[in-house]
Amino acid sequence: MFFNARSRMSSSGCKGKDSWPELVGAKGEAAAATIEKENPLVNAIVILEGTATTRDFRCDRVWVWVNHKGVVTRTPIIT
Template identity: 45%
Template structure:
């Protein structure tokens, strides 16, 4: 079980760049079910706090991953 930020085996998912958003979310959840994975639509405003239990998956207007998903 992941208990701190440094415990995560993987912190970024560059291989998901350009993939369909739902596929990216499911992939991250399968790899680490302790993470809270959320999608962020193009143009949405989000808070800036760092959370080591969260991955934001930034999507373009068509629903594809536009930034490398990472813990934070």
């Protein structure tokens, strides 16, 4: 099935896929690459658990939370 990220709205109100639960446990950099491939409208940012972030909502941003080993610890979602 072909997925057109530019034309399909997600549950967040943003275009394209907005959640990647299947990436929990994956390496952060690989997860970020997958996210950006599956939704080219977002920038996936790998970030260490406990790091302060802004609380504003943006349709073009996905935080990829990782532990000290670089493993994804939370479901990456558009935030």
